[in-house]
Amino acid sequence: MQIPKSLTRAAMEGHGLLGVLFGAVVYILCLTGSILVLVDQITIWERPGAPAIAHLSDSEIAAISVRALAKAQAAGVAHDIYMKMPTDELPRMTVAGYDEKGNHREWNVDAAGKLLPHVGTPWLEFMQRLHFNLTLPGAIGRYIVGMFGTILLASIVTGLLAHRRIIKDAFRMRWGGSRRLTNADLHNRVGVWALPFHLIVALTGSLLGLAGLIIIILAMVAYKGDRERATASLFGPQAVVDARAAPPPDIARMLRDIQMRAPGANVTQLAIEHAGTLGQQVRVMVAAPRHLARNEAFLFSADGHLKWRAGLTDGNAGMRIYGMITPLHYGTYGGVALKIIYALLGMGLTLIVATGGNVWLARRREQGRAVPRLERLWVALVWGQPLVIVTVALLTLLGPAPTTLSYWMLTAVCWGAAMVHRSLSTTTTSFRWALGGMIILTLLLHAALRASAHPIVMLMDIGIIIVIVSSMIMGVRSSKADRGTGAMKNIPKRFVRTSPHKNGG
Template sequence: MLSGHGWLGLIFGAVLYVICLSGTLIVLVDQVGRWERPNAPVVHGMPIPVLATAIDRAFARARTEDLDHDLIVRMPSDEYPRMSIFAIGDRRSVEWSVDAAGRVGDPIDLPFVKFVQSLHFDLTAPGPIGRYLVGIFGTLLLASLGTGILAHRRIFKDAFRLRWGGSQRRSNADLHNRIGVWALPFHLVVSLTGSLLGLSGLIIMIVALIAYRGDQQKAIASLLGPQPTADARPAPLPDVAAMIARVRQDLPGASVTQVFFHEAGKAGQIAQIAVAAPGHLARNETFTFASDGRLLAKAGFTDGSLGMRVYGMITPLHYGTYGGFTLKLIYVLLGTGLTLIVATGGTIWLARRREQGRPATRLERAWPAILWGQPMAILMAALASLAGIAAMPVFWGTTIVMLAVSQIVRRPDAVRLTGRAATILLFILVASVHIMATRPLDPIAWIIDLILITIAAFLLHRWRIDGKTAE
């Protein structure tokens, strides 16, 4: 029972580590997307007449390929100067690139970006199960932060006490506690919003049961606004220029981020215009239009009820999309700190057990396999994506192999050594393969490759310092 309890604790820490690590990477999803497609057509802004032409061309193409159920237009932005149109059919979907002239190009794919999103959103599990698990772990992380603060009576008094050298457990404990205090507001916000995002499906079901007598469609409509009707008679798409003009009357200066056509080309269709609303934390607002172009509803994320405003803030607060690229960098640093809190928490617990004469030797070997194995697995998934191989089996295969090796190797230090060496090599390998395979034109792609090599150099430098300290 004690062994099982220890393994359950390790699994809990490992899942949180995966969620925090992948979440930190997702903050830069636009930049990673540019790295994965560094030579895609660059689009800086899109005049409305050109946008309308691109939509008409995509809709005509979608009809010929039986992909005209829904159309989703992603507009270019400063951080992601790319434009694309998703055409969604009953059985499959495709994303087409669009150039600055409104020409619809070949199908595109971002397998690594999609993999990292799936890893963070639902742990790559099918259906809603994974998303609910992520929400549950977000709730547990929130509880852990609260109990951690209450358990350390001197945590605020020692907020600036950081002891390097000497006992490794003491150094890890100081790092764990200091990061926990310095970035506590961020940790609380991210864990709370992550819990809400992951459990949103369950929350809607509960709301439907209580407020709408079990009618989930009404509960969803209360959040998402009017939905398409069952009228399947052919109809033209609503005039996108007129809809955008109407939106800008209500929100001057707002930039269009997405255009949705649900049940496209049918009399019961609706169109939605999503915009980035300047000066609002929600950073988004959605307007819903009928098939004839009449405005049906405004979501109210910026000026609606308190509940709708809070609902509109959840995603921007979780991913840091409300303050530009500088804020995203801050989120990356803070997310790295949260990942370190999880990592050092497991390390401290194992070290304390050993000092108390109750070492968990198998767990001591498994934990560094997780800490180093997850960056290894993500880098291996990136390599697989560059080679046209499915990322998910490569990721989980690397994870399983690393854990298996940790149980064969007798010493935790050997596991840590293997993981660190392999991770350093993979950082360099991913950057090198990406440069040779894509010959990137986008400067962001070159910057990311340089960052990967810099991280490898930093890890190698830290390795040398740790080796001298051990001597």
């Protein structure tokens, strides 16, 4: 595949510029996204002792919804009630109640259907805030994340155009030579091998982040500026504002209706909007395992009559595509095995961002335009961000912690440490050892405090510790070998003894 040289140069310049200007945020989004793919497994890991519930019948769901409404009303958070049902991967049920200002309370549901105080997952919730909106308040954070998804997509396209021998070099790796060439090969090869995944994740991430802006544009183009109609086309009609008191909605009738329309469908989520008022309505999500959308949505009036069906599985092309965006981004359409593949591919994308920065900085150094401070700050990003994230996890194990504040303070400490170190190799080594040690310490503490009564979680902790320790030992041996090789490479040729046969005797 031959690309004109002028286009290659322009694409390379654009690719490098995008990477340098926006690489730090893209790296954080790729790193956190790779971890959050395993959200169900992380939930169990963080709180292995939380109440578990394997399966719920429709009658049990209806009964719990009545108790949830009463509990939320007593707590003053009954404007909207959300119920998330247990699944095979996450056998837990949670209920959340919100008031009109957005204040909320949460509860766990045990196997007997009782609502218990919520067992929080502060580290996971922090990670979600960091990935979804960079810990920024309101919709602005999501819009920024969406824009960076678009930037990532542009970087992938320009990188593709910049590689003139993309097919010929698909399996070319130069190990053991120049570090810049090794990084360049990793950057290019991983980028090519997983190109479809990278394009899908970047595109869907951009669409999810910019959904609010897309609805505004949709309203302007298709509905003459009527944002309410545009929103209703995707999410169904909004609940009527009528604050007069009303009895609980007839959930049992709604679930019977769904069984008639989709026999055997399992409820995944249920929301009562404007709960306990005459204007209330109920939104029910059911699993659709034979469809990429994975879910279908139904909207009922309080008396159990169907008001709207989303058509995520059998509607028009637009709704079907809309229904596919979230499963494609999070890898929820193929079980645990696919999630693991998504996590590995996501780490590959994170590696691409890291090596891209390494290559750009190394090229500047070779050209005599080195930027030592930026090199050390890049190391503080690549190795410091995992270190900060693990440290925040450790803090949440020790007790209640201000996760967002801790994250930004620790990030600042990493940047400061990188500026203090004058040697790039010393900075890199320090961060690597600190990361390995912090992971081991966190897992040991987790095993002692939370996993002792849960053998599978305990084995997971021990297994990861073994992998980390083995990697650190291999790293030490590799460093010693590199130092030995490097010492020989630095000896001037006139001091290297050559074979007497080659010198003529």
